[in-house]
Amino acid sequence: MxxxxxxxxxxxxxxxxxxxxxSRLKKFLDSPASLNIMYLPxxxxxxxxxxxxxIEGIKFSxxxxxxxxxxxxxxxxxxxxxxxxxxxxxxxxxxxxIYGLGSTLFQNIFxxxxxxxxxNKFRGRAIVRTIVYFSVIISPxxxxxxxxxxxxxxxxxLNDIMKLLNLDPVDWxxxxxxxxxxxxxxxxxxxxxxxxxxxxxxxQAVPKDYLEAAEVDGASxxxxxxxxxxxLLMPAITISIVLNIIEGLKLFDIIMSLTRGGPGYASHSLSxxxxxxxxxxxxxxxxxxxxxxxxxxxxxxxLTSLLFLRKKEVDL
Amino acid sequence: xxxxxLTYFTAFMICAIHLIPFFLLLNVALKTMRDTxxxxxxxxxxxxxxxxxxxxxxxxxxxxxxxxxxxxxxxALVVFVGMLAAYPLSRFPTRWNNFIYTLSIAxxxxxxLTVLVPLYKFVVDIHGINSYWAIVLIHTTFFLPTVIxxxxxxxxxxxxxxxxxxxxxxxxxxxxxxxxxFPLLKPVTASxxxxxxxxxxxxxxxxxxxxxxxxxxxxxxxxxxxxxxxQNNLPLAAAGSILSxxxxxxxxxxxxxxxxxxxxxxxxxx
Numbered sequence: 001m002x003x004x005x006x007x008x009x010x011x012x013x014x015x016x017x018x019x020x021x022x023s024r025l026k027k028f029l030d031s032p033a034s035l036n037i038m039y040l041p042x043x044x045x046x047x048x049x050x051x052x053x054x055i056e057g058i059k060f061s062x063x064x065x066x067x068x069x070x071x072x073x074x075x076x077x078x079x080x081x082x083x084x085x086x087x088x089x090x091x092x093x094x095x096x097x098i099y100g101l102g103s104t105l106f107q108n109i110f111x112x113x114x115x116x117x118x119x120n121k122f123r124g125r126a127i128v129r130t131i132v133y134f135s136v137i138i139s140p141x142x143x144x145x146x147x148x149x150x151x152x153x154x155x156x157x158l159n160d161i162m163k164l165l166n167l168d169p170v171d172w173x174x175x176x177x178x179x180x181x182x183x184x185x186x187x188x189x190x191x192x193x194x195x196x197x198x199x200x201x202x203x204q205a206v207p208k209d210y211l212e213a214a215e216v217d218g219a220s221x222x223x224x225x226x227x228x229x230x231x232l233l234m235p236a237i238t239i240s241i242v243l244n245i246i247e248g249l250k251l252f253d254i255i256m257s258l259t260r261g262g263p264g265y266a267s268h269s270l271s272x273x274x275x276x277x278x279x280x281x282x283x284x285x286x287x288x289x290x291x292x293x294x295x296x297x298x299x300x301x302x303l304t305s306l307l308f309l310r311k312k313e314v315d316l
Numbered sequence: 317x318x319x320x321x322l323t324y325f326t327a328f329m330i331c332a333i334h335l336i337p338f339f340l341l342l343n344v345a346l347k348t349m350r351d352t353x354x355x356x357x358x359x360x361x362x363x364x365x366x367x368x369x370x371x372x373x374x375x376x377x378x379x380x381x382x383x384x385x386x387x388x389x390x391x392a393l394v395v396f397v398g399m400l401a402a403y404p405l406s407r408f409p410t411r412w413n414n415f416i417y418t419l420s421i422a423x424x425x426x427x428x429l430t431v432l433v434p435l436y437k438f439v440v441d442i443h444g445i446n447s448y449w450a451i452v453l454i455h456t457t458f459f460l461p462t463v464i465x466x467x468x469x470x471x472x473x474x475x476x477x478x479x480x481x482x483x484x485x486x487x488x489x490x491x492x493x494x495x496x497x498f499p500l501l502k503p504v505t506a507s508x509x510x511x512x513x514x515x516x517x518x519x520x521x522x523x524x525x526x527x528x529x530x531x532x533x534x535x536x537x538x539x540x541x542x543x544x545x546x547q548n549n550l551p552l553a554a555a556g557s558i559l560s561x562x563x564x565x566x567x568x569x570x571x572x573x574x575x576x577x578x579x580x581x582x583x584x585x586x
Contacts, residue, residue, distance in 0.1 A: 032408045035489055039401035039416060042460055049435065049457040050423060056434035067433075114330070122323050131331050133576065137564045139518035141536045142557045145543055146337045149344055149355055149554070157340050160354045189337075197576050250429055253520045257540065271429045271521070278433055288433045295430040302425040 054295075060288035067284035079289040088265045089273075089290070093297070095180050096269045099187065100249035100301065106188040107244050108237070111195025116225075118196070119203045129200075133193035140190060144257025147186045151258070176266020179259050183267060186254050191247070195240050202236030203229070242306050249298050270294040345554035366555035370542070374556055378531070379538040380563070383517055385448055386534060390455040390516045391509055397456065398463030398508070399501060403493050405464065406471040407479065417468065424461035429521060436525050446529040454522055459512045470504040471497065506574045510567075517564060535560045 028034050061079055065072035083089045114132060118125050135143065150157045151172040159169040173179045206229055214224045252271040255261060261268035261276060268276065270290055277287040340355045345366055347359045370376065405417045428435075435454070444450025474497065482492045520536040527533050539560055543553045568575060 030489065032404075032489065033410075035404040035408065035493075036413065038404050038493075041397045042401035042420070042464065043416070045397070045453065045457040045460060046420070046423065049438075049454055050428075050431060053431040053434040053438055056438065057431050060434055060437075067437075117323075117326060117330075120323065122320070122327070124327065128327050128331055129576075130572065131334050134565075134568070135334065135337075137514055137518075137568045137575070138561055139520065139536050141518075141520045141540060142560060143337075145539070145553065145557055146341050148543075149340050149550070150337065155352070155355065157336075157355045160356055189334075246425055252429065253536075256520070257543070274429065274432065275524070278436070284433055284437075291430040291433055295426055298430070299422075299426055306425075 057288045057291050060285055061292050063285045063288075065284045065288075066282040067278055067287075068282070072285070075285070079286050083286070083289055083293065088268075091265065092268045092270055092273045092290075093293075095267060096249055096251075096271075096294075096297070098180055099184055099251040099269050100245050102181070102184040103187045103191070103248040103251075104241055104244035106184070107192045107195045108240055110188065110192045111240065112199050112233075112237075114192065114196040115199030115203055119200060129196070132196055135190045136193045138190070140187070140253035141257045143186060143190045144183075144254040147182075148258060151182060173259055174263055176263055179263070179267040183251070183254055183258055186258065187248065187251060190254075191244070195244065198236050198240045199233065202233045206232045238306070242302060245305055246298060246302050249294075249301065270297070341554050341557060344551055345558050347551055349549055349551055366551045367559060370552045370556040371559065373552070374538050374542045375530075376535065376538065376556065376559055379533055379535045382448075382527075382532055383534045383563075386451055386455070387513055387516045389448070389452045390459075391512045393452060394456045394459045394463050394512050395505060395508055398460055399467055399498070399505075400493075401460070402464050402467030402471055403497060406468040407476070417464075420461045420464050424465060428458040432521075432525060439526055445526055446532050448532065451522060451526045454526065455512075455516045455519065458522075459515060463508050463512065466504055466508055467501065470501065474500055506571075510571060510574050513567070514564065 060072075062074050062076060063072045064075045064078075118129055153159065153169065153171045153174070156169075156172065158172060162169050172182060210228050210232070211224055214228050219227065249269075250271055251269050252275075255267060255269055255272045256275075259267045261272045265273070270293065274287045274290050274294070277283045277290065343355050343358055346363060347353070348363055348365075351359060353359075401420075405413050405420075409417075439445055439450050439454070442450070444453075478496055479492050482496050483489070487495065518536060519534070520540070523534050523537050524540075527537060539553070539556050542556055546552055
């Protein structure tokens with residue numbers, strides 16, 4: 001594991017004696033390479049709980065394993081073939097992308113708008129920030145349940161408003177497409193505080209002289225934002241977008257508490273679908289194949305957005 | 317003057333929008349089951365029985381103890397292992413070490429859920445279902461990449477001269493870490509602790525798989541069962557949700573500074 005040549009040891013004053021000092025062990029312990037022992041625990045954990053299961057997952061995705069029996073047979077690419085011909089899977093992939101990209105879009109727009117607003121000095125802005133940020137500390141599962149009180153058909157808070165406006169009550173979560181967007185909304189609502197904080201930190205790093213110089217040159221508020229603030233915010237934007245996409249594509253808790261993937265299969269994401277396949281329909285082989293698909297999808301989307309945005313940063 | 321007024325109006329609207337869900341939750345929790353008034357109205361009577369009932373029926377006390385055990389050991393372990401790993405990765409960027417670091421970042425991007433099926437089978441095989449140790453190790457593993465990322469970034473900002481001076485003074489390479497670097501890691505450790513604590517405390521996806529016996533279940537699990545069992549008694553479920561939010565809210569109130577600075581630090585440095 002250690003590739004760097006051990007450096008000559010430095011004479012030391014400790015009392016281990018000549019024997020140990022001259023020994024190879026001592027030489028090794030003095031070399032920077034020996035410090036690599038320090039990441040051994042982390043590597044072992046990765047190997048046991050990530051790499052080994054990943055390889056096993058690839059194996060299971062070629063089987064018809066039901067999730068508990070000792071017997072299973074290899075079915076080749078059957079699960080994958082079924083996956084790509086199955087309309088439900090296609091819908092699930094589309095939903096996952098909506099959860100990932102949709103939340104990212106809204107979270108960053110609102111996060112940036114909030115940050116720009118709260119970067120102004122006024123009394124009580126710390127309280128506003130705290131209130132916006134507060135929902136981040138709550139379990140997303142509970143957040144889903146809280147919004148159930150809003151979207152519920154009878155007695156839901158939203159339908160109370162509809163009644164007040166003399167409109168017919170709506171079964172908000174009863175329509176699949178709408179449920180997907182409502183889940184995206186709840187996720188955005190809960191986590192836009194994160195984007196806000198990231199952008200606030202980014203805004204504070206924008207040098208005042210730049211803005212003043214632009215002002216002297218006669219730039220309007222909007223021009224200052226486009227030509228000075230935005231380019232300097234690019235690193236913050238990059239990290240915020242990439243983190244949001246990755247988190248959004250993994251969405252699970254809010255779906256479980258708001259719709260459990262329903263009505264029917266209409267609001268499943270890949271993760272909730274995997275859970276359903278494994279525990280409710282005993283199709284572990286298919287669940288494993290979906291896991292591999294999700295792995296490929298998220299790596300692809302995550303890495304592309306990272307590379308794309310990093311490039312943008314350099315260009316600016 | 318109008319600008320000021322507009323500012324305060326906007327601020328007020330933002331606060332109102334973000335507080336409404338919690339206001340509704342509180343209203344539901346404070347009413348009796350028979351009270352069918354709108355959730356927008358606060359009750360004109362004092363009724364706290366929901367809180368007592370849910371505490372007993374959902375056995376929230378036991379769940380909170382489980383949460384405390386799992387969160388405390390998970391956070392301690394991930395901080396220790398992550399800190400150790402970050403030191404050689406940031407100080408000695410050999411080819412091999414850079415590869416390890418990249419690997420760790422790659423795990424950060426690839427979600428844990430993709431391996432959940434085989435991971436579940438593996439944990440069943442090693443008899444880790446319904447135990448504290450398995451879930452703690454799993455949380456540790458999946459938080460490690462983030463923690464390593466944060467610590468590596470931070471250690472890189474500590475001047476190398478510090479290490480070299482200590483080396484010349486006869487400090488061994490290991491005591492440099494424990495005596496010189498370790499004390500300097502306090503600020504980033506605060507952020508790491510808060511981040512992992514929140515994540516582990518609120519976790520649902522892992523706990524759902526690996527903690528199936530009541531005796532080991534954490535608060536989110538217990539509440540989710542409560543919600544599906546007592547569909548007709550939502551006030552109890554609402555009261556349970558509020559109780560479950562109290563611990564993290566207290567932590568947030570006292571350590572707010574670290575919550576926000578830690579998050580921003582991690583993000584901006586990336």
